Amino acid sequence: xxxxxxxxxxxxxxxxxxxxxxxxxxxxxxxxxxxxxxxxxxxxxxxxxxxxxxxxxxxxxxxxxxxxxxxxxxxxxxxxxxxxxxxxxxxxxxxxxxxxxxxxxxxxxxxxxxxxxxxxxxxxxxxxxxxxxxxxxxxxxxxxxxxxxxxxxxxxxxxxxxxxxxxxxxxxxxxxxxxxxxxxxxxxxxxxxxxxxxxxxxxxxxxxxxxxxxxxxxxxxxxxxxxxxxxxxxxxxxxxxxxxxxxxxxxxxxxxxxxxxxxxxxxxxxxxxxxxxxxxxxxxxxxxxxxxxxxxxxxxxxxxxxxxxxxxxxxxxxxxxxxxxxxxxxxxxxxxxxxxxxxxxxxxxxxxxxxxxxxxxxxxxxxxxxxxxxxxxxxxxxxxxxxxxxxxxxxxxxxxxxxxxxxxxxxxxxx
Amino acid sequence: xxxxxxxxxxxxxxxxxxxxxxxxxxxxxxxxxxxxxxxxxxxxxxxxxxxxxxxxxxxxxxxxxxxxxxxxxxxxxxxxxxxxxxxxxxxxxxxxxxxxxxxxxxxxxxxxxxxxxxxxxxxxxxxxxxxxxxxxxxxxxxxxxxxxxxxxxxxxxxxxxxxxxxxxxxxxxxxxxxxxxxxxxxxxxxxxxxxxxxxxxxxxxxxxxxxxxxxxxxxxxxxxxxxxxxxxxxxxxxxxxxxxxxxxxxxxxxxxxxxxxxxxxxxxxxxxxxxxxxxxxxxxxxxxxxxxxxxxxxxxxxxxxxxxxxxxxxxxxxxxxxxxxxxxxxxxxxxxxxxxxxxxxxxxxxxxxxxxxxxxxxxxxxxxxxxxxxxxxxxxxxxxxxxxxxxxxxxxxxxxxxxxxxxxxxxxxxxxxxxxxxxxxxxxxxxxxxxxxxxxxxxxxxxxxxxxxxxxxxxxxxxx
Numbered sequence: 079x080x081x082x083x084x085x086x087x088x089x090x091x092x093x094x095x096x097x098x099x100x101x102x103x104x105x106x107x108x109x110x111x112x113x114x115x116x117x118x119x120x121x122x123x124x125x126x127x128x129x130x131x132x133x134x135x136x137x138x139x140x141x142x143x144x145x146x147x148x149x150x151x152x153x154x155x156x157x158x159x160x161x162x163x164x165x166x167x168x169x170x171x172x173x174x175x176x177x178x179x180x181x182x183x184x185x186x187x188x189x190x191x192x193x194x195x196x197x198x199x200x201x202x203x204x205x206x207x208x209x210x211x212x213x214x215x216x217x218x219x220x221x222x223x224x225x226x227x228x229x230x231x232x233x234x235x236x237x238x239x240x241x242x243x244x245x246x247x248x249x250x251x252x253x254x255x256x257x258x259x260x261x262x263x264x265x266x267x268x269x270x271x272x273x274x275x276x277x278x279x280x281x282x283x284x285x286x287x288x289x290x291x292x293x294x295x296x297x298x299x300x301x302x303x304x305x306x307x308x309x310x311x312x313x314x315x316x317x318x319x320x321x322x323x324x325x326x327x328x329x330x331x332x333x334x335x336x337x338x339x340x341x342x343x344x345x346x347x348x349x350x351x352x353x354x355x356x357x358x359x360x361x362x363x364x365x366x367x368x369x370x371x372x373x374x375x376x377x378x379x380x381x382x383x384x385x386x387x388x389x390x391x392x393x394x395x396x397x398x399x400x401x402x403x404x405x406x407x408x409x410x411x412x413x414x415x416x417x418x419x420x421x422x423x424x425x426x427x428x429x430x431x432x433x434x435x436x437x438x439x440x441x442x443x444x445x446x447x448x449x450x451x452x453x454x455x456x457x458x459x460x461x462x463x464x465x466x467x468x469x470x471x472x473x474x475x476x477x478x479x480x481x482x483x484x485x486x487x488x489x490x491x492x493x
Numbered sequence: 494x495x496x497x498x499x500x501x502x503x504x505x506x507x508x509x510x511x512x513x514x515x516x517x518x519x520x521x522x523x524x525x526x527x528x529x530x531x532x533x534x535x536x537x538x539x540x541x542x543x544x545x546x547x548x549x550x551x552x553x554x555x556x557x558x559x560x561x562x563x564x565x566x567x568x569x570x571x572x573x574x575x576x577x578x579x580x581x582x583x584x585x586x587x588x589x590x591x592x593x594x595x596x597x598x599x600x601x602x603x604x605x606x607x608x609x610x611x612x613x614x615x616x617x618x619x620x621x622x623x624x625x626x627x628x629x630x631x632x633x634x635x636x637x638x639x640x641x642x643x644x645x646x647x648x649x650x651x652x653x654x655x656x657x658x659x660x661x662x663x664x665x666x667x668x669x670x671x672x673x674x675x676x677x678x679x680x681x682x683x684x685x686x687x688x689x690x691x692x693x694x695x696x697x698x699x700x701x702x703x704x705x706x707x708x709x710x711x712x713x714x715x716x717x718x719x720x721x722x723x724x725x726x727x728x729x730x731x732x733x734x735x736x737x738x739x740x741x742x743x744x745x746x747x748x749x750x751x752x753x754x755x756x757x758x759x760x761x762x763x764x765x766x767x768x769x770x771x772x773x774x775x776x777x778x779x780x781x782x783x784x785x786x787x788x789x790x791x792x793x794x795x796x797x798x799x800x801x802x803x804x805x806x807x808x809x810x811x812x813x814x815x816x817x818x819x820x821x822x823x824x825x826x827x828x829x830x831x832x833x834x835x836x837x838x839x840x841x842x843x844x845x846x847x848x849x850x851x852x853x854x855x856x857x858x859x860x861x862x863x864x865x866x867x868x869x870x871x872x873x874x875x876x877x878x879x880x881x882x883x884x885x886x887x888x889x890x891x892x893x894x895x896x897x898x899x900x901x902x903x904x905x906x907x908x909x910x911x912x913x914x915x916x917x918x919x920x921x922x923x924x925x926x927x928x929x930x931x932x933x934x935x936x937x938x939x940x941x942x943x944x945x946x947x948x949x950x951x952x953x954x955x956x957x
Contacts, residue, residue: 125618
């Protein structure tokens with residue numbers, strides 16, 4: 079193979095990395111470079127430095143160290159039997175690329191992953207070396223996300239956590255049978271074992287830092303994982319249940335969902351058709367309901383269709399839940415407890431907090447609520463205010479057409 | 494009428510000092526005109542007396558007010574000073590006003606503050622440095638056009654992040670310069686004062702083009718977070734039109750490949766089918782698995798050009814794990830033979846893969862699958878269609894037709910005609926063989942059997 083220059087490698091290795099959904103740079107420890115020695119800073123909140131036409135945030139330089147791989151996972155464009163061009167960065171090339179992008183304010187940092195070459199340990203060593211060089215040789219204080227390899231030596235994974243802000247391992251598929259079919263060489267138990275190790279290391283680290291303030295931090299932005307949606311037979315109900323278990327068992331910061339997208343040179347084991355992107359969106363919304371709106375797992379699952387276990391695509395899960403449990407509405411914004419206000423379709427967490435403080439001072443009218451939300455039309459059938467009571471509306475059988483978003487012509491690529 | 498002149502458009506301290514004095518003296522908000530520098534903000538301001546604010550004894554306000562004012566002062570809205578002062582005078586009378594979040598005035602100021610915070614965030618995100626070299630080495634220069642007066646408030650962020658570099662941020666109102674040790678301020682600049690390129694931008698554009706996934710275009714989501722007003726100073730946005738155009742072409746190519754490579758994708762459709770069947774054995778997508786003996790997956794040739802889709806396995810099929818082997822299956826076999834179709838070369842499957850029944854004594858009586866069960870099971874049919882990619886698919890009965898077309902179909906009206914299938918290929922709808930078994934009258938049975946065979950012949954002819 080002819081020698082590729084850095085730009086050609088970047089072409090191949092960024093293309094190969096795009097199937098990882100995460101690009102988050104938030105939730106890590108605060109750092110800066112005021113000592114004049116290093117480069118970079120992190121605040122609590124991540125920054126998206128650009129958006130691609132796929133609507134995704136570009137916060138990090140997200141690349142693979144190499145897209146060669148000894149594994150043959152069917153859903154993966156980099157699998158051994160795939161016909162793609164292969165390339166490999168040296169550690170120094172990745173370091174230089176990261177620094178030169180960072181200095182121009184293109185990125186918050188680096189998200190480095192890799193195909194497995196030679197062995198899991200060898201690959202992990204290479205990933206750790208990039209992070210080490212950035213942190214130690216260049217005093218890089220920006221964000222680093224390292225993908226860790228389940229089969230690698232735990233000591234290497236631990237080192238990765240000491241350099242990185244976040245570590246992640248993908249569970250890949252929501253069901254064990256799906257993993258067996260599509261990634262026969264991956265071992266679900268070992269993936270979970272490695273996530274459990276990471277969790278233990280984070281807990282140990284928190285303990286150590288209580289005793290010694292100077293103890294080095296282990297992955298201060300925690301760990302995350304990703305599931306591919308639509309490549310196996312899992313229903314939305316199955317996926318939400320699996321995500322909830324993962325959050326509970328491994329203290330995950332985030333579970334990412336990636337709608338399976340057809341890859342060039344696909345293996346026949348895979349569906350050729352992608353699931354609607356809207357399905358991925360609905361799953362994120364249900365994730366949100368559990369993390370920020372105090373919905374229980376059972377409530378989110380109840381929003382799905384009983385027979386098919388799928389969340390509706392035409393309305394969001396919160397509205398679906400409200401339409402299904404009509405007897406819980408209308409909610410009186412002047413009296414209802416926080417958890418019921420959070421269940422009103424169209425009221426966000428901020429609006430609910432604003433309502434709770436405002437109503438200590440006076441009774442709220444529909445106009446007041448309108449000022450706190452984007453659209454009061456959608457809200458009206460579900461709330462009672464000082465001057466509004468939706469008696470007729472809530473009892474109407476055909477409430478859905480009144481509150482569901484108007485059908486739009488589908489974007490060419492939306493479905 | 495009092496006129497208060499503030500030195501800079503984002504000078505919170507000057508506003509606070511003036512407002513504190515005026516409020517302590519009980520000056521109503523309508524009697525104060527606020528202006529910045531020499532620019533009069535009020536047509537009649539010139540006629541009023543400019544009185545310095547009286548010395549004030551000071552009074553306390555809630556912390557949230559200070560936070561709000563600090564942000565809102567940076568807004569470009571010329572009314573911001575006067576709105577804030579109005580809120581301040583109300584605050585002295587109604588101490589709870591900061592908590593009445595639905596109050597129109599508070600709401601308006603909070604919106605201003607929110608727009609300012611967003612602009613601050615977007616400046617941190619979308620500002621782009623270009624590297625230049627001067628006598629002291631390398632230096633990074635950015636040109637940025639903020640919407641609000643946020644540049645000074647944002648300086649600390651850039652100092653914290655880029656303390657070891659030398660840099661300048663040029664904006665129309667003010668310039669910031671960091672020499673590695675100290676921050677200094679200069680007058681406003683123009684785009685022409687900033688460098689017009691940087692070789693690394695080409696590398697960055699390469700990254701931008703390749704991290705984009707053309708299989709999922711969401712222009713709305715991109716524009717919501719990266720509005721066009723920021724595009725002109727971001728090098729990568731020049732690529733957007735060509736990326737979108739390319740995505741369409743690539744999508745079309747992928748569909749074409751999928752349609753032409755019948756059964757050859759990856760060359761391992763038999764292995765793929767076996768893996769799929771194994772996964773289906775553990776299916777729990779609907780509740781039917783709880784009572785049935787096993788999943789009855791389709792069978793036959795995975796490279797077949799014709800696929801038959803029935804309703805669901807019956808009692809015999811459920812026990813044997815094979816489709817179409819009971820009485821209806823035998824009827825089906827007889828009809829196939831008469832129509833000249835070799836079952837061994839076809840692919841035969843069911844819309845629903847588990848047996849649904851009612852227990853009556855010792856007998857298990859077939860029970861029609863519901864729309865939910867058909868929809869839940871459709872995933873498997875779709876996988877089978879993608880693998881086999883038959884030229885012709887025959888829907889045997891209403892359940893199969895619903896599964897394939899996603900709508901309720903009246904057999905009497907639509908049977909026997911070739912139709913385009915959403916998943917590709919042609920489809921034909923006919924009755925389910927068990928319908929023939931249920932006919933009480935022998936003569937009617939023969940007539941219907943002949944019609945069924947005729948339908949199968951039509952399907953067979955479509956293959957030619």
